[in-house]
Amino acid sequence: MENKQNQSVQQNQSMSNSAVAENWSPASWRGFTAWQQPSYQDTAALESVTSQLANEPGLVATGEIDRLKKELAAVAKGKAFLLQGGDCAESFAAHSESAIEKSLRVLMQMAVVLTYGGRMPVVKIARIAGQYAKPRSSDFEKKGDVSLPSYRGDIINGVGFTDEDRIPDPARMMTAYQQSVTTLNTMRSLLQGGLANLQEIHQLNLDFAHKYSTTDRFLEMASQIEHSLQFMEACGIAIDSPYLSETRVYTSHEALLLPYEQAFIRQCPETGKWYNRSAHFIWIGDRTRQLDGAHIEMLRGLENPIGLKVGPSMQPDELVTVCQKLNPNNEAGKLTLIARFGAKKINDHLAILVEAVQQAGLNVIWSCDPMHGNTVTAEQGLKTRRYEDIFQEIESFFDIHQKLKSFPGGIHLELTGADVTECTGGAIGLNEADLEARYHTQCDPRLNVDQSIEIAFALSDYLVAGR
Numbered sequence: 001m002e003n004k005q006n007q008s009v010q011q012n013q014s015m016s017n018s019a020v021a022e023n024w025s026p027a028s029w030r031g032f033t034a035w036q037q038p039s040y041q042d043t044a045a046l047e048s049v050t051s052q053l054a055n056e057p058g059l060v061a062t063g064e065i066d067r068l069k070k071e072l073a074a075v076a077k078g079k080a081f082l083l084q085g086g087d088c089a090e091s092f093a094a095h096s097e098s099a100i101e102k103s104l105r106v107l108m109q110m111a112v113v114l115t116y117g118g119r120m121p122v123v124k125i126a127r128i129a130g131q132y133a134k135p136r137s138s139d140f141e142k143k144g145d146v147s148l149p150s151y152r153g154d155i156i157n158g159v160g161f162t163d164e165d166r167i168p169d170p171a172r173m174m175t176a177y178q179q180s181v182t183t184l185n186t187m188r189s190l191l192q193g194g195l196a197n198l199q200e201i202h203q204l205n206l207d208f209a210h211k212y213s214t215t216d217r218f219l220e221m222a223s224q225i226e227h228s229l230q231f232m233e234a235c236g237i238a239i240d241s242p243y244l245s246e247t248r249v250y251t252s253h254e255a256l257l258l259p260y261e262q263a264f265i266r267q268c269p270e271t272g273k274w275y276n277r278s279a280h281f282i283w284i285g286d287r288t289r290q291l292d293g294a295h296i297e298m299l300r301g302l303e304n305p306i307g308l309k310v311g312p313s314m315q316p317d318e319l320v321t322v323c324q325k326l327n328p329n330n331e332a333g334k335l336t337l338i339a340r341f342g343a344k345k346i347n348d349h350l351a352i353l354v355e356a357v358q359q360a361g362l363n364v365i366w367s368c369d370p371m372h373g374n375t376v377t378a379e380q381g382l383k384t385r386r387y388e389d390i391f392q393e394i395e396s397f398f399d400i401h402q403k404l405k406s407f408p409g410g411i412h413l414e415l416t417g418a419d420v421t422e423c424t425g426g427a428i429g430l431n432e433a434d435l436e437a438r439y440h441t442q443c444d445p446r447l448n449v450d451q452s453i454e455i456a457f458a459l460s461d462y463l464v465a466g467r
């Protein structure tokens with residue numbers, strides 16, 4: 001694989017060097033400490049799989065990546081809103097057409113409500129078609145007297161609590177790639193085939209509002225959207241026209257497993273720029289964002305729009321340095337800071353970071369991940385999150401930005417289109433005793449379909465009220 005990359009670098013020697021970050025190559029991360037990586041026993045198998053992957057077609061096109069960055073530039077300028085969401089961890093076993101359809105549909109339903117509430121376009125990015133690698137707080141998982149290496153996502157090892165399952169297996173990378181290919185193909189055909197039909201999506205939102213008709217606001221807002229659609233039709237705008245029915249949903253995942261990510265770094269022959277073609281948008285997790293670490297090194301050389309998780313340990317000067325490293329040309333739309341503090345901590349941490357970014361004049365999108373700082377353990381031992389904490393963190397995020405005259409650009413959620421019971425609360429009124437009924441996540445608890453749509457309605461109301 002490296003030979004192939006060297007060849008392409010040589011072929012492009014005549015290209016202006018400004019397209020490539022200084023002292024960077026797709027493999028330069030190997031000279032830095034890479035956190036949260038599995039240690040593969042069979043290094044020959046690892047080499048063989050990664051070279052095979054490097055010869056496989058990329059999952060997304062460079063033109064699509066550029067287009068997303070342009071759309072995100074509008075978010076950075078306060079003219080659009082970012083909705084990012086999906087599974088905490090995709091699973092090989094749960095892969096199905098209907099699961100993909102449900103995930104897309106819930107994002108679409110939320111986007112319609114947010115577009116109406118925010119009066120601006122919504123850029124939709126799913127955590128899908130590659131979200132298979134998980135950072136872990138502990139290297140080992142203990143059950144009773146047995147301690148085994150932690151599950152690190154289906155691309156690395158198996159979720160079963162057995163010695164065999166937990167051995168990292170490079171062949172899983174090929175399965176992850178193949179499954180991402182079929183996921184993406186399904187997404188593309190569903191989106192072109194009418195899944196995004198505005199009237200149908202709106203009907204589902206109306207059904208939701210009727211189901212929870214004790215909350216007047218849902219019905220009120222759904223009927224306002226209804227009137228807007230009727231108005232559009234009366235004006236002669238066909239709401240089933242392809243223009244309104246086809247929509248874009250971009251793909252994203254955490255760029256955690258670096259040998260896999262490297263296999264998809266490809267150089268554009270025309271411009272000499274380097275793209276990670278495994279997804280449109282990739283992000284660096286809160287546990288792998290060390291300034292001198294391998295993840296920052298790899299991502300700093302890429303053209304893709306990237307995300308950086310920002311948790312309570314981030315210091316203001318550190319944030320400024322990392323932003324300058326990841327976005328040296330201060331391009332709008334290039335960098336999304338995904339704040340994940342927890343409802344209790346956000347008020348102590350976010351404002352000072354927003355101010356540091358403002359003072360340094362950095363172009364970033366601020367997005368709110370109200371999931372990862374709000375994980376608690378229910379009495380029976382299941383990890384859960386409370387709807388109330390999630391929404392409270394979103395409210396604080398909006399309040400802080402409003403006070404500082406900064407744009408709250410988006411939300412980043414772990415959610416599913418299925419009717420699971422993993423987070424408590426919301427209008428659906430799930431409590432801890434309900435969690436066991438349909439607790440299907442391979443990793444963190446996700447909002448279910450109704451809780452997700454409720455977030456969109458509640459947030460829209462907030463967006464309107466905040467004006």
Ligand code: PEP
Pocket residue numbers: 088135254284285286287309310340372
């Ligand atoms: C995640 O988004 O799944 C994740 C692990 O987040 P964080 O890095 O913020 O903990």
Ligand code: CO
Pocket residue numbers: 088089372414443444
């Ligand atoms: Co998670």
